[in-house]
Amino acid sequence: MSQNKAIEELLKKLAEGAQLNEQQQKQMKDYKFWKTQPVPDLNEKITEEGPIEQKTVADISIQPYPLLKEFEWADLDLNNVEDRDEVFKLLYENYVEDADSTFRFKYSSEFLDWALKPPGYKKEWHVGVRVKASGRLIGFIAGTPADLQVRSKPVKAVEINFICVHKKLRSKRLAPILIKEVTRRVNLQGIFQALYTAGVVLPSPVSVARYNHRPINWGKLHDVGFSYLPDNVTKTQMIAKYTLRNEGKLKNLRRAELKDFDQVFTLLTKFQSKYELIQDFTRDELKHWLFGDNTLSNDKKVVHTFVVEENDRITDFFSFYLLPFTILDNPAHNELGIAYLFYYASDAEFDESDSAKAQALLKKRLTDLIGEALIIAKSLGVDVFNCVSCQDNNLFLQDLKFGEGDGILNYYLFNYKSRIISGGLDDDKHVDYGNVSKVGVVML
Ligand SMILES: CC(C)(COP(=O)(O)OP(=O)(O)OC[C@H]1O[C@@H](n2cnc3c(N)ncnc32)[C@H](O)[C@@H]1OP(=O)(O)O)[C@@H](O)C(=O)NCCC(=O)NCCS
Structure with a gap:
Protein backbone atom coordinates (compact mmCIF):
# COMPACT_ATOMS: atom_id res chain seq x y z
CA MET A 1 0.00 0.00 0.00
CA THR A 197 22.86 1.94 2.12
CA ALA A 198 21.11 1.51 -1.20
CA GLY A 199 17.92 0.02 -2.54
CA VAL A 200 19.75 -1.75 -5.31
CA VAL A 201 20.66 -5.27 -4.36
CA LEU A 202 24.43 -5.49 -4.21
CA PRO A 203 26.63 -8.19 -2.70
CA SER A 204 25.55 -8.47 0.10
CA PRO A 205 23.17 -6.73 2.52
CA VAL A 206 23.90 -7.07 6.21
CA SER A 207 20.37 -5.83 6.89
CA VAL A 208 17.20 -4.96 4.98
CA ALA A 209 14.63 -2.39 6.08
CA ARG A 210 11.56 -0.70 4.65
CA TYR A 211 10.36 2.91 4.50
CA ASN A 212 7.19 4.00 6.30
CA HIS A 213 5.27 7.24 5.84
CA ARG A 214 2.91 9.16 8.07
CA PRO A 215 0.88 11.77 6.17
CA ILE A 216 0.49 14.93 8.23
CA ASN A 217 -1.12 17.31 5.76
CA TRP A 218 -3.06 14.80 3.70
CA GLY A 219 -5.03 17.52 1.85
CA LYS A 220 -1.86 19.12 0.51
CA LEU A 221 -0.26 15.78 -0.31
CA HIS A 222 -3.33 14.99 -2.35
CA ASP A 223 -3.44 18.45 -4.01
CA VAL A 224 0.11 18.15 -5.29
CA GLY A 225 -0.37 14.61 -6.53
CA PHE A 226 1.50 12.87 -3.74
CA SER A 227 -1.37 10.99 -2.19
CA TYR A 228 -4.22 9.37 -3.95
CA LEU A 229 -7.71 8.80 -2.67
CA PRO A 230 -8.37 5.13 -1.93
CA ASP A 231 -11.66 3.63 -3.18
CA ASN A 232 -14.73 4.05 -1.00
CA VAL A 233 -13.25 6.81 1.14
CA THR A 234 -13.90 10.54 0.92
CA LYS A 235 -11.27 13.25 1.07
CA THR A 236 -12.83 14.49 4.27
CA GLN A 237 -12.44 11.07 5.82
CA MET A 238 -8.79 10.90 4.78
CA ILE A 239 -8.09 14.36 6.18
CA ALA A 240 -9.89 13.43 9.41
CA LYS A 241 -7.93 10.18 9.66
CA TYR A 242 -4.60 11.97 9.66
CA THR A 243 -5.56 15.12 11.59
CA LEU A 244 -3.32 15.75 14.56
CA ARG A 245 -3.88 17.93 17.59
CA ASN A 246 -2.21 21.34 17.43
CA GLU A 247 -0.72 21.02 20.90
CA GLY A 248 1.05 18.04 22.40
CA LYS A 249 0.17 16.73 25.82
CA LEU A 250 3.33 15.04 27.01
CA LYS A 251 4.45 16.74 30.19
CA ASN A 252 7.99 18.10 30.59
CA LEU A 253 8.76 17.91 26.88
CA ARG A 254 10.90 20.73 25.57
CA ARG A 255 13.50 21.53 22.96
CA ALA A 256 16.92 20.09 23.88
CA GLU A 257 19.61 22.51 25.05
CA LEU A 258 23.35 22.02 25.13
CA LYS A 259 23.20 21.68 28.93
CA ASP A 260 21.21 18.43 28.39
CA PHE A 261 23.91 16.88 26.29
CA ASP A 262 25.74 14.81 28.93
CA GLN A 263 22.54 13.09 29.99
CA VAL A 264 21.39 12.58 26.40
CA PHE A 265 24.74 10.98 25.52
CA THR A 266 24.54 8.60 28.50
CA LEU A 267 20.91 7.75 27.78
CA LEU A 268 21.52 7.01 24.09
CA THR A 269 24.62 4.93 24.83
CA LYS A 270 22.65 2.75 27.23
CA PHE A 271 19.56 2.56 24.99
CA GLN A 272 21.58 1.59 21.91
CA SER A 273 23.49 -1.21 23.59
CA LYS A 274 20.68 -3.63 22.60
CA TYR A 275 21.23 -3.09 18.88
CA GLU A 276 23.68 -5.07 16.76
CA LEU A 277 24.63 -2.28 14.36
CA ILE A 278 25.21 1.15 15.82
CA GLN A 279 27.33 4.20 15.26
CA ASP A 280 29.84 4.49 18.08
CA PHE A 281 29.55 8.25 18.53
CA THR A 282 32.18 10.40 20.13
CA ARG A 283 30.67 13.11 22.28
CA ASP A 284 31.46 15.77 19.68
CA GLU A 285 29.91 13.70 16.92
CA LEU A 286 26.66 13.15 18.78
CA LYS A 287 26.54 16.83 19.66
CA HIS A 288 26.89 17.66 15.98
CA TRP A 289 24.25 15.18 14.86
CA LEU A 290 21.67 16.17 17.47
CA PHE A 291 22.22 19.91 17.70
CA GLY A 292 23.56 20.79 14.27
CA ASP A 293 24.36 24.46 14.02
CA ASN A 294 22.90 25.64 17.28
CA THR A 295 23.09 29.27 16.21
CA LEU A 296 20.36 28.74 13.59
CA SER A 297 16.86 29.90 14.46
CA ASN A 298 14.29 27.14 14.86
CA ASP A 299 12.79 27.76 11.43
CA LYS A 300 16.21 27.33 9.78
CA LYS A 301 17.36 24.31 11.78
CA VAL A 302 17.91 21.05 9.92
CA VAL A 303 17.81 18.76 12.94
CA HIS A 304 15.34 19.17 15.78
CA THR A 305 15.89 17.46 19.12
CA PHE A 306 13.54 17.36 22.10
CA VAL A 307 13.94 15.99 25.59
CA VAL A 308 11.66 14.98 28.42
CA GLU A 309 13.06 16.17 31.73
CA GLU A 310 11.67 15.15 35.08
CA ASN A 311 13.26 16.43 38.28
CA ASP A 312 16.48 17.36 36.48
CA ARG A 313 16.68 13.93 34.84
CA ILE A 314 16.43 13.47 31.08
CA THR A 315 14.24 10.38 30.71
CA ASP A 316 13.73 10.46 26.93
CA PHE A 317 14.74 12.31 23.82
CA PHE A 318 13.89 12.20 20.14
CA SER A 319 15.12 13.95 17.04
CA PHE A 320 14.15 14.33 13.42
CA TYR A 321 15.66 16.14 10.47
CA LEU A 322 14.02 18.07 7.67
CA LEU A 323 14.75 17.66 3.99
CA PRO A 324 11.97 19.22 1.93
CA PHE A 325 11.07 18.75 -1.71
CA THR A 326 10.81 21.60 -4.16
CA ILE A 327 7.62 21.28 -6.18
CA LEU A 328 8.04 22.46 -9.76
CA ASP A 329 5.21 23.78 -11.91
CA ASN A 330 2.50 23.98 -9.29
CA PRO A 331 0.78 27.33 -8.90
CA ALA A 332 -0.49 26.64 -5.39
CA HIS A 333 2.50 24.99 -3.69
CA ASN A 334 6.25 25.27 -4.17
CA GLU A 335 7.55 23.15 -1.32
CA LEU A 336 6.67 19.97 0.49
CA GLY A 337 7.82 19.60 4.07
CA ILE A 338 9.36 16.22 4.83
CA ALA A 339 10.70 15.03 8.18
CA TYR A 340 12.80 11.92 8.79
CA LEU A 341 12.93 10.32 12.20
CA PHE A 342 16.49 10.38 13.55
CA TYR A 343 17.89 9.18 16.89
CA TYR A 344 15.85 8.69 20.05
CA ALA A 345 16.16 6.94 23.40
CA SER A 346 14.02 6.31 26.44
CA ASP A 347 14.60 4.88 29.88
CA ALA A 348 11.09 3.32 29.89
CA GLU A 349 12.37 -0.24 29.64
CA PHE A 350 15.52 0.04 31.73
CA ASP A 351 14.22 -1.11 35.11
CA GLU A 352 12.00 -3.95 33.87
CA SER A 353 13.69 -7.35 33.78
CA ASP A 354 10.79 -9.19 32.08
CA SER A 355 11.47 -8.58 28.40
CA ALA A 356 7.80 -8.67 27.29
CA LYS A 357 6.83 -6.15 29.95
CA ALA A 358 9.85 -4.01 29.11
CA GLN A 359 8.81 -3.94 25.45
CA ALA A 360 5.22 -3.02 26.36
CA LEU A 361 6.51 -0.11 28.45
CA LEU A 362 8.76 1.03 25.64
CA LYS A 363 5.95 0.72 23.09
CA LYS A 364 3.68 2.95 25.14
CA ARG A 365 6.41 5.49 25.73
CA LEU A 366 7.65 5.62 22.13
CA THR A 367 4.10 5.97 20.84
CA ASP A 368 3.67 9.01 23.09
CA LEU A 369 7.06 10.46 22.16
CA ILE A 370 6.87 10.03 18.40
CA GLY A 371 3.23 11.15 18.55
CA GLU A 372 4.60 14.43 19.94
CA ALA A 373 7.27 14.50 17.23
CA LEU A 374 4.47 14.41 14.62
CA ILE A 375 2.71 17.37 16.25
CA ILE A 376 5.94 19.38 16.46
CA ALA A 377 6.77 18.49 12.86
CA LYS A 378 3.34 19.72 11.83
CA SER A 379 4.00 23.06 13.57
CA LEU A 380 7.21 23.31 11.50
CA GLY A 381 5.32 22.92 8.24
CA VAL A 382 6.00 19.24 7.68
CA ASP A 383 3.54 17.50 5.37
CA VAL A 384 4.77 13.91 5.73
CA PHE A 385 6.92 12.17 8.34
CA ASN A 386 9.10 9.22 7.26
CA CYS A 387 11.09 6.53 8.97
CA VAL A 388 12.45 3.06 8.25
CA SER A 389 11.63 -0.18 10.05
CA CYS A 390 14.82 0.04 12.15
CA GLN A 391 15.53 0.99 15.77
CA ASP A 392 12.36 0.15 17.78
CA ASN A 393 10.13 1.87 15.23
CA ASN A 394 7.95 -1.17 14.60
CA LEU A 395 6.47 -0.65 18.07
CA PHE A 396 4.67 2.58 17.17
CA LEU A 397 4.15 2.52 13.39
CA GLN A 398 0.62 1.15 13.38
CA ASP A 399 -0.72 3.12 16.34
CA LEU A 400 0.60 6.36 14.87
CA LYS A 401 -0.85 5.61 11.40
CA PHE A 402 2.37 5.22 9.47
CA GLY A 403 1.76 3.36 6.21
CA GLU A 404 4.20 0.78 4.94
CA GLY A 405 6.00 2.07 1.86
CA ASP A 406 7.27 0.28 -1.23
CA GLY A 407 10.87 1.40 -0.80
CA ILE A 408 13.36 -1.10 0.56
CA LEU A 409 16.64 0.02 2.05
CA ASN A 410 19.61 -2.38 2.11
CA TYR A 411 22.48 -1.84 4.53
CA TYR A 412 26.00 -2.83 3.48
CA LEU A 413 29.33 -3.16 5.20
CA PHE A 414 32.46 -2.79 3.09
CA ASN A 415 35.32 -5.18 3.85
CA TYR A 416 33.53 -6.74 6.81
CA LYS A 417 31.58 -9.94 7.21
CA SER A 418 28.76 -10.03 9.69
CA ARG A 419 25.84 -12.37 10.09
CA ILE A 420 22.50 -10.85 9.02
CA ILE A 421 21.14 -8.20 11.37
CA SER A 422 17.35 -7.76 11.50
CA GLY A 423 16.04 -4.58 9.87
CA GLY A 424 12.56 -5.15 11.30
CA LEU A 425 11.10 -7.09 8.35
CA ASP A 426 9.56 -10.54 8.09
CA ASP A 427 10.59 -13.19 5.55
CA ASP A 428 8.47 -11.48 2.86
CA LYS A 429 10.23 -8.18 3.53
CA HIS A 430 7.17 -6.58 5.10
CA VAL A 431 7.27 -4.72 8.38
CA ASP A 432 7.23 -7.20 11.23
CA TYR A 433 5.08 -5.28 13.71
CA GLY A 434 5.57 -8.00 16.31
CA ASN A 435 9.35 -7.73 16.33
CA VAL A 436 11.81 -4.90 16.46
CA SER A 437 14.98 -4.52 14.43
CA LYS A 438 18.54 -4.82 15.66
CA VAL A 439 19.73 -1.86 13.59
CA GLY A 440 20.31 1.27 15.63
CA VAL A 441 22.21 3.37 13.10
CA VAL A 442 20.24 5.95 11.09
CA MET A 443 21.59 6.83 7.64
CA LEU A 444 20.70 10.12 5.94
C1 LIG B 1 23.97 5.63 -8.39
C2 LIG B 1 24.71 6.14 -9.63
C3 LIG B 1 25.87 7.02 -9.20
C4 LIG B 1 25.25 4.93 -10.41
O1 LIG B 1 25.88 5.37 -11.59
P1 LIG B 1 25.57 4.69 -13.01
O2 LIG B 1 26.09 5.60 -14.05
O3 LIG B 1 24.12 4.37 -13.03
O4 LIG B 1 26.36 3.30 -12.98
P2 LIG B 1 27.83 2.99 -13.50
O5 LIG B 1 27.78 2.50 -14.89
O6 LIG B 1 28.75 4.14 -13.28
O7 LIG B 1 28.28 1.81 -12.51
C5 LIG B 1 27.56 0.63 -12.39
C6 LIG B 1 28.05 -0.13 -11.18
O8 LIG B 1 27.75 0.64 -9.98
C7 LIG B 1 26.95 -0.15 -9.12
N1 LIG B 1 26.01 0.72 -8.41
C8 LIG B 1 24.94 1.35 -8.91
N2 LIG B 1 24.33 2.07 -7.94
C9 LIG B 1 25.05 1.89 -6.83
C10 LIG B 1 24.93 2.36 -5.50
N3 LIG B 1 23.93 3.17 -5.13
N4 LIG B 1 25.84 1.99 -4.59
C11 LIG B 1 26.86 1.17 -4.95
N5 LIG B 1 27.03 0.68 -6.19
C12 LIG B 1 26.13 1.04 -7.12
C13 LIG B 1 26.25 -1.12 -10.02
O9 LIG B 1 25.81 -2.27 -9.33
C14 LIG B 1 27.34 -1.45 -11.04
O10 LIG B 1 28.30 -2.35 -10.48
P3 LIG B 1 28.26 -3.94 -10.89
O11 LIG B 1 28.72 -4.05 -12.30
O12 LIG B 1 29.17 -4.62 -9.91
O13 LIG B 1 26.83 -4.35 -10.73
C15 LIG B 1 23.77 6.96 -10.57
O14 LIG B 1 22.76 6.11 -11.07
C16 LIG B 1 23.12 8.14 -9.91
O15 LIG B 1 23.72 9.19 -9.77
N6 LIG B 1 21.84 8.00 -9.48
C17 LIG B 1 21.10 9.05 -8.81
C18 LIG B 1 21.56 9.19 -7.39
C19 LIG B 1 21.41 7.91 -6.60
O16 LIG B 1 20.46 7.15 -6.77
N7 LIG B 1 22.38 7.68 -5.70
C20 LIG B 1 22.43 6.47 -4.89
C21 LIG B 1 21.59 6.62 -3.70
S1 LIG B 1 21.71 5.15 -2.75
Missing part, protein backbone atom coordinates in the same frame (compact mmCIF):
# COMPACT_ATOMS: atom_id res chain seq x y z
CA SER A 2 1.32 3.41 -0.84
CA GLN A 3 -0.27 6.51 0.62
CA ASN A 4 2.06 8.96 -1.03
CA LYS A 5 2.73 7.84 -4.49
CA ALA A 6 5.34 10.35 -5.50
CA ILE A 7 7.26 10.16 -2.23
CA GLU A 8 7.16 6.44 -2.60
CA GLU A 9 8.46 6.66 -6.09
CA LEU A 10 11.28 8.95 -5.05
CA LEU A 11 12.28 7.03 -1.98
CA LYS A 12 12.12 3.83 -3.92
CA LYS A 13 14.37 5.28 -6.57
CA LEU A 14 16.69 6.73 -3.97
CA ALA A 15 16.81 3.33 -2.49
CA GLU A 16 17.07 1.45 -5.72
CA GLY A 17 18.93 3.54 -8.21
CA ALA A 18 17.27 2.98 -11.53
CA GLN A 19 17.90 -0.69 -11.96
CA LEU A 20 16.12 -2.77 -9.35
CA ASN A 21 14.57 -5.38 -11.60
CA GLU A 22 17.79 -5.97 -13.42
CA GLN A 23 19.75 -6.01 -10.19
CA GLN A 24 17.44 -8.41 -8.44
CA GLN A 25 18.06 -11.02 -11.06
CA LYS A 26 21.79 -10.52 -11.07
CA GLN A 27 24.07 -13.19 -9.77
CA MET A 28 27.50 -12.69 -8.25
CA LYS A 29 29.27 -13.19 -11.57
CA ASP A 30 27.18 -10.37 -13.10
CA TYR A 31 28.44 -7.82 -10.60
CA LYS A 32 31.42 -6.86 -12.70
CA PHE A 33 32.56 -4.28 -10.20
CA TRP A 34 31.33 -5.58 -6.87
CA LYS A 35 32.69 -9.08 -7.44
CA THR A 36 36.18 -7.52 -7.39
CA GLN A 37 35.58 -5.82 -4.02
CA PRO A 38 35.99 -7.13 -0.47
CA VAL A 39 32.30 -7.78 0.17
CA PRO A 40 30.52 -11.05 0.99
CA ASP A 41 29.13 -13.09 -1.91
CA LEU A 42 25.37 -13.10 -2.43
CA ASN A 43 23.82 -15.69 -0.12
CA GLU A 44 27.19 -16.46 1.47
CA LYS A 45 26.77 -18.18 4.78
CA ILE A 46 28.85 -16.17 7.22
CA THR A 47 30.52 -18.30 9.82
CA GLU A 48 33.35 -16.06 10.88
CA GLU A 49 32.72 -12.37 11.41
CA GLY A 50 35.31 -9.66 10.82
CA PRO A 51 37.35 -7.89 8.13
CA ILE A 52 37.65 -9.61 4.74
CA GLU A 53 40.92 -8.11 3.57
CA GLN A 54 43.73 -7.08 5.91
CA LYS A 55 45.62 -4.08 4.58
CA THR A 56 47.80 -1.34 5.95
CA VAL A 57 48.29 2.23 4.78
CA ALA A 58 51.60 1.15 3.21
CA ASP A 59 49.64 -1.06 0.78
CA ILE A 60 47.62 1.88 -0.54
CA SER A 61 48.60 3.83 -3.62
CA ILE A 62 49.16 7.52 -3.11
CA GLN A 63 48.14 8.14 -6.73
CA PRO A 64 44.47 8.84 -7.52
CA TYR A 65 42.69 6.37 -9.81
CA PRO A 66 43.14 7.31 -13.46
CA LEU A 67 40.18 9.00 -15.12
CA LEU A 68 39.41 9.44 -18.80
CA LYS A 69 41.51 12.32 -20.05
CA GLU A 70 38.42 14.60 -20.28
CA PHE A 71 37.88 14.42 -16.51
CA GLU A 72 39.79 15.37 -13.38
CA TRP A 73 39.46 14.76 -9.65
CA ALA A 74 38.44 17.60 -7.33
CA ASP A 75 38.41 17.85 -3.54
CA LEU A 76 35.32 19.86 -2.78
CA ASP A 77 35.67 22.41 -0.03
CA LEU A 78 32.20 22.80 1.41
CA ASN A 79 33.32 25.89 3.34
CA ASN A 80 33.81 27.52 -0.03
CA VAL A 81 30.49 28.89 -1.29
CA GLU A 82 31.25 28.07 -4.94
CA ASP A 83 32.12 24.44 -4.23
CA ARG A 84 29.08 24.03 -2.01
CA ASP A 85 26.80 25.51 -4.66
CA GLU A 86 28.21 23.09 -7.23
CA VAL A 87 27.53 20.08 -5.01
CA PHE A 88 24.07 21.46 -4.31
CA LYS A 89 23.38 21.91 -8.04
CA LEU A 90 24.67 18.46 -8.98
CA LEU A 91 22.56 16.76 -6.32
CA TYR A 92 19.54 18.97 -6.97
CA GLU A 93 19.53 18.26 -10.68
CA ASN A 94 20.77 14.68 -10.73
CA TYR A 95 20.34 12.92 -7.38
CA VAL A 96 16.89 11.39 -7.41
CA GLU A 97 13.65 12.62 -8.90
CA ASP A 98 10.22 11.34 -9.78
CA ALA A 99 9.32 10.26 -13.32
CA ASP A 100 7.92 13.61 -14.49
CA SER A 101 10.46 15.74 -12.60
CA THR A 102 7.87 17.53 -10.50
CA PHE A 103 9.58 17.03 -7.15
CA ARG A 104 13.21 17.44 -6.17
CA PHE A 105 15.10 17.19 -2.92
CA LYS A 106 15.72 20.72 -1.70
CA TYR A 107 19.21 20.46 -0.26
CA SER A 108 20.09 23.67 1.56
CA SER A 109 23.58 24.81 2.47
CA GLU A 110 22.53 24.23 6.11
CA PHE A 111 21.63 20.64 5.25
CA LEU A 112 24.91 19.96 3.42
CA ASP A 113 26.90 21.51 6.28
CA TRP A 114 25.17 19.23 8.74
CA ALA A 115 25.26 16.07 6.62
CA LEU A 116 28.80 16.34 5.28
CA LYS A 117 30.77 18.19 7.92
CA PRO A 118 30.58 16.23 11.19
CA PRO A 119 33.60 16.49 13.51
CA GLY A 120 36.68 14.99 11.90
CA TYR A 121 35.34 15.40 8.35
CA LYS A 122 37.94 15.63 5.60
CA LYS A 123 37.50 17.62 2.48
CA GLU A 124 39.46 15.04 0.51
CA TRP A 125 36.61 12.65 1.30
CA HIS A 126 34.19 15.00 -0.50
CA VAL A 127 35.28 13.62 -3.82
CA GLY A 128 34.27 15.30 -7.06
CA VAL A 129 34.87 14.63 -10.74
CA ARG A 130 34.96 17.63 -13.04
CA VAL A 131 35.04 18.02 -16.80
CA LYS A 132 38.54 19.36 -17.40
CA ALA A 133 37.61 21.80 -20.15
CA SER A 134 34.64 23.46 -18.46
CA GLY A 135 35.35 22.73 -14.79
CA ARG A 136 31.81 21.44 -14.49
CA LEU A 137 31.14 19.01 -11.63
CA ILE A 138 29.68 15.77 -12.97
CA GLY A 139 30.27 13.27 -10.20
CA PHE A 140 30.32 13.22 -6.40
CA ILE A 141 30.70 10.79 -3.51
CA ALA A 142 31.13 11.55 0.17
CA GLY A 143 32.72 9.74 3.09
CA THR A 144 32.13 10.93 6.64
CA PRO A 145 33.75 9.61 9.83
CA ALA A 146 31.54 7.09 11.63
CA ASP A 147 33.01 4.42 13.86
CA LEU A 148 30.63 1.52 14.31
CA GLN A 149 29.87 -1.31 16.63
CA VAL A 150 28.89 -4.45 14.79
CA ARG A 151 27.50 -7.06 17.14
CA SER A 152 29.36 -5.37 19.98
CA LYS A 153 32.71 -5.31 18.18
CA PRO A 154 34.19 -1.85 17.56
CA VAL A 155 34.82 -1.23 13.86
CA LYS A 156 36.72 1.85 12.71
CA ALA A 157 34.72 3.01 9.71
CA VAL A 158 33.23 5.74 7.55
CA GLU A 159 29.78 6.18 6.11
CA ILE A 160 29.61 6.55 2.34
CA ASN A 161 26.73 8.56 0.94
CA PHE A 162 25.54 10.96 -1.79
CA ILE A 163 27.04 9.07 -4.71
CA CYS A 164 25.84 10.89 -7.78
CA VAL A 165 26.75 10.88 -11.47
CA HIS A 166 25.36 13.46 -13.88
CA LYS A 167 22.34 12.08 -15.77
CA LYS A 168 24.06 12.42 -19.13
CA LEU A 169 27.02 10.32 -17.97
CA ARG A 170 25.20 7.35 -16.50
CA SER A 171 26.07 3.70 -17.22
CA LYS A 172 29.63 4.58 -18.13
CA ARG A 173 31.19 2.88 -15.10
CA LEU A 174 31.97 6.16 -13.34
CA ALA A 175 30.31 5.00 -10.11
CA PRO A 176 32.86 2.21 -9.52
CA ILE A 177 35.70 4.71 -10.03
CA LEU A 178 34.15 7.11 -7.51
CA ILE A 179 33.76 4.25 -5.05
CA LYS A 180 37.34 3.06 -5.56
CA GLU A 181 38.76 6.56 -5.22
CA VAL A 182 36.90 7.40 -2.01
CA THR A 183 37.96 3.99 -0.66
CA ARG A 184 41.61 4.77 -1.47
CA ARG A 185 41.41 8.15 0.26
CA VAL A 186 39.74 6.66 3.33
CA ASN A 187 42.27 3.78 3.39
CA LEU A 188 45.11 6.31 3.39
CA GLN A 189 43.82 7.44 6.79
CA GLY A 190 44.05 3.89 8.11
CA ILE A 191 40.32 3.13 7.81
CA PHE A 192 39.36 -0.02 5.90
CA GLN A 193 35.65 -0.51 6.64
CA ALA A 194 32.54 1.42 5.58
CA LEU A 195 28.77 1.46 6.01
CA TYR A 196 26.49 2.42 3.13
